[in-house]
Amino acid sequence: MSADQLPFQVADLSLASFGRKEIQLAEHEMPGLMAVRAEYAPVQPLRGAKITGSLHMTVQTAVLIETLVALGAQVRWASCNIFSTQDHAAAAVAVGPDGTPDDPKGIPVFAWKGETLEEYWSCTELALTWPDQEGPNMILDDGGDATLLVHKGAEYEKAGGVPSPDSDDPEEWRIILDRLRNSLADEPGKWTRVAGNIRGVTEETTTGVHRLYEMARAGTLLFPAINVNDSVTKSKFDNKYGCRHSLIDGIKRGTDVLIGGKVAVVCGYGDVGKGCSESLRGQGARVIVTEIDPICALQAAMDGYQVATLEDVVQTADIFVTATGNRDVITAQHMSQMKHQAIVGNIGHFDNEIDMAGLTRWPGVRRTNIKPQVDEWTFPAEGGRDGHAIIVLSEGRLLNLGNATGHPSFVMSNSFTNQVIAQVELFTKREEYPTGVYTLPKHLDEKVARLHLDALGVRLTTLTKEQADYIGIPVDGPYKPEQYRY
Amino acid sequence: MPLMAGLMERFAVQRPFEGLAIAACLHVTAETAMMVRLLRAGGAAVSLAASNPMSTQDDIAAALAEQYGIAVFARAGVDRRGYYRHIELALDQGADLVIDDGGDLVNTLHTRAAALLATVKGGCESTTTGVIRLRRMAAEGALAFPVVAANDTAARRLVEGTCGTGQSAIDGILRATNTLLAGKTFVVAGFGASGRGIAERARGLGAQVIVTEIDPVRALDASLRGFRVLPMANAAPLGEVFVTATGSCDVIGAEHFAAMRDGAILANAGHFDAEIDVRALAGLARAVHPGVRQHVDAYELGDGRTVLLLAEGRVVNLVAAEGHPPEVMDVAFGIEALALAWLACAVSSNTGDKLPVGVHDVPADIDAEAARLVLAATGTTIDALTPAQQAYLESWRLGS
Numbered sequence: 008m009s010a011d012q013l014p015f016q017v018a019d020l021s022l023a024s025f026g027r028k029e030i031q032l033a034e035h036e037m038p039g040l041m042a043v044r045a046e047y048a049p050v051q052p053l054r055g056a057k058i059t060g061s062l063h064m065t066v067q068t069a070v071l072i073e074t075l076v077a078l079g080a081q082v083r084w085a086s087c088n089i090f091s092t093q094d095h096a097a098a099a100v101a102v103g104p105d106g107t108p109d110d111p112k113g114i115p116v117f118a119w120k121g122e123t124l125e126e127y128w129s130c131t132e133l134a135l136t137w138p139d140q141e142g143p144n145m146i147l148d149d150g151g152d153a154t155l156l157v158h159k160g161a162e163y164e165k166a167g168g169v170p171s172p173d174s175d176d177p178e179e180w181r182i183i184l185d186r187l188r189n190s191l192a193d194e195p196g197k198w199t200r201v202a203g204n205i206r207g208v209t210e211e212t213t214t215g216v217h218r219l220y221e222m223a224r225a226g227t228l229l230f231p232a233i234n235v236n237d238s239v240t241k242s243k244f245d246n247k248y249g250c251r252h253s254l255i256d257g258i259k260r261g262t263d264v265l266i267g268g269k270v271a272v273v274c275g276y277g278d279v280g281k282g283c284s285e286s287l288r289g290q291g292a293r294v295i296v297t298e299i300d301p302i303c304a305l306q307a308a309m310d311g312y313q314v315a316t317l318e319d320v321v322q323t324a325d326i327f328v329t330a331t332g333n334r335d336v337i338t339a340q341h342m343s344q345m346k347h348q349a350i351v352g353n354i355g356h357f358d359n360e361i362d363m364a365g366l367t368r369w370p371g372v373r374r375t376n377i378k379p380q381v382d383e384w385t386f387p388a389e390g391g392r393d394g395h396a397i398i399v400l401s402e403g404r405l406l407n408l409g410n411a412t413g414h415p416s417f418v419m420s421n422s423f424t425n426q427v428i429a430q431v432e433l434f435t436k437r438e439e440y441p442t443g444v445y446t447l448p449k450h451l452d453e454k455v456a457r458l459h460l461d462a463l464g465v466r467l468t469t470l471t472k473e474q475a476d477y478i479g480i481p482v483d484g485p486y487k488p489e490q491y492r493y
Numbered sequence: 494m495p496l497m498a499g500l501m502e503r504f505a506v507q508r509p510f511e512g513l514a515i516a517a518c519l520h521v522t523a524e525t526a527m528m529v530r531l532l533r534a535g536g537a538a539v540s541l542a543a544s545n546p547m548s549t550q551d552d553i554a555a556a557l558a559e560q561y562g563i564a565v566f567a568r569a570g571v572d573r574r575g576y577y578r579h580i581e582l583a584l585d586q587g588a589d590l591v592i593d594d595g596g597d598l599v600n601t602l603h604t605r606a607a608a609l610l611a612t613v614k615g616g617c618e619s620t621t622t623g624v625i626r627l628r629r630m631a632a633e634g635a636l637a638f639p640v641v642a643a644n645d646t647a648a649r650r651l652v653e654g655t656c657g658t659g660q661s662a663i664d665g666i667l668r669a670t671n672t673l674l675a676g677k678t679f680v681v682a683g684f685g686a687s688g689r690g691i692a693e694r695a696r697g698l699g700a701q702v703i704v705t706e707i708d709p710v711r712a713l714d715a716s717l718r719g720f721r722v723l724p725m726a727n728a729a730p731l732g733e734v735f736v737t738a739t740g741s742c743d744v745i746g747a748e749h750f751a752a753m754r755d756g757a758i759l760a761n762a763g764h765f766d767a768e769i770d771v772r773a774l775a776g777l778a779r780a781v782h783p784g785v786r787q788h789v790d791a792y793e794l795g796d797g798r799t800v801l802l803l804a805e806g807r808v809v810n811l812v813a814a815e816g817h818p819p820e821v822m823d824v825a826f827g828i829e830a831l832a833l834a835w836l837a838c839a840v841s842s843n844t845g846d847k848l849p850v851g852v853h854d855v856p857a858d859i860d861a862e863a864a865r866l867v868l869a870a871t872g873t874t875i876d877a878l879t880p881a882q883q884a885y886l887e888s889w890r891l892g893s
Contacts, residue, residue, distance in 0.1 A: 267716075291719045292719050307700075308676040310675075311675065311696050
């Protein structure tokens, strides 16, 4: 039997009991998911759902997966990042709460920390390839890779073939095209069939949402999508409070550098950048923000941050963090000008914010691995300047997951409760969601928040009928108009 | 002012100043009025002069004179000559003990009013600036009596410098200019207790704060707290608001004014008006437009730039705002009153172990007593060491 036919692929099943202990700890910190389990499990709203998930295979994701299963779904899973899998979590999910490493009874999961790009896309395809040949009927995506593979596969099947990559395409694109080329040869029509069976996708993150809206605009989106990212209880919480927590965790685990007194540059002052700036400042760093959007730039300035261009500060700052969702934010040229031992990391979803390909191609540059996910890149001596080195975290992939353990459970409980509710919405109310991109209605957003209050000892005030009438809203919400920005 | 209210009851019983004349030189404010009443409750005959020609609240001065019969010599806006005349008048009422705020009274005692020196048994100084002068006097052998440096206790540094000056300096700048601090580049000269308080609060309001320092430890402290630390020469062209809190002189001078942005705002939160070199600024100015707002003078420089000087370079939190809030002065004066009572006891000791001439720190137990009384008054209870913990901390034999 080839590896591709195993019911799952994880690093080490013997890690399952450790993973299970961490999952049990996480369950306590994920009150929203556990409340959803208690509420919906009796009615099994996801019975019949075949969900392919592409989302960081962490302990918190294990609680999400087991919640989907508790609601009746069948699930196959891959990680959405080559470094973000927690192997003990993957093992525990594969073994399942009732199995043992010798007799695994969990769900098919294809994920381990440190996949190659080839392995990564293989895992994504395996998660989309169901034993019944029909594929999933739901996708739960983070960054949109599973959605992309289905769409591109169907597109190339329709076009009759897979194009060749351009010479300046990134390495990863070539790998995706190779995989699809093989897939089209092995099983013609596979992706068209899979796409046809999918009722919808719920997308976790900004980057994936951006892709979905682009496809919807271009008329190429094949099934409805719920933009979970823009639930207030996701983007304002996961992006801001989660990154606020895990950014400095990753920097510290990676480098153990004292943040106090350092000059830290945060590229991008969206929700993620705001959280990153706050925690870096909280640790005593002097934070400088770069922005392209005048509104966010003004916000940063009013919050007391210096706003500069990267060129202004690239030679003097100590720590660089990208949080833009864009490409080529820190170029090899920038890195060649940085101080010796400057730390460079990315907390945006993809690894193209820092031009790693350009860095690799830099003439004479030398890479020294310090430890997993921490590399020193030494530039050749030049023009009287000694060969300086910079430290790149997680190879330019999101460092809070690569160097630390991503968002803490409580934050992820908010995001994932949105995911579960979105899956239930799309799966059970197909007629209400024709192909297009949607956000969850506000009352569900508010419900997610409400499910997390008790755990924090929050005592919410209830409007009187008179008060509710006075501002023209129902006593039980929704409390804010759709355009309210929180 | 819970601490002073509590002390009022205590002193009324203990009468620590029975039969003593106390001459005080303090900002004439409502809080000072409490201090004067507290000293009187402790048995003292008190006279009061202002410690700043601009800071007197005339209504308070009047009330002290009329309602409480205190010998007050203070009037807002008095000229320099009148200011020192008032100090001499206060001293003339008798001075077994003195309280000073900045050192002008002690200086007067050692110069123009030296005839009175013989009667003075000791004193208290409230401010850092005054203590710097006193230590210099002591070092030169010029100081004639023991003085307690009441400016510098742990509790006061925290409450008065960081919290009090931090808050009221910002208050003064806002009242004088109504400028939005968010997004502004805000330069704080000096990162002592006051400078740190100002810097933190300016940051809290959204300003980008730059700190200037001469002390490497404080500069490191500022840097590790995330403030940008620059020499004033480098900060001058960047800043939009400048606040001095150094206790030094000529912190912002001609070469800095020359580099400043149009519309830069200059304020001093240090005790004296020496931190901003106002004379140099006037020398550079093509025209001065006084009072463009209350407490704001516009100095029009030759090249068309204008910089705004607040409160004529005098202590902005007192001139343009109301000085420290009562809670802050409660702690400051409470500690000073406790220190003065301790001093009264020490200088009248008959056992021969009198306090030597020189500058003395406030005993740590007085600081702790003041903090304890404030906590009790605000309903905060704290832990006490158990005997076992006490023994552990006192033993060098116990280790890991």
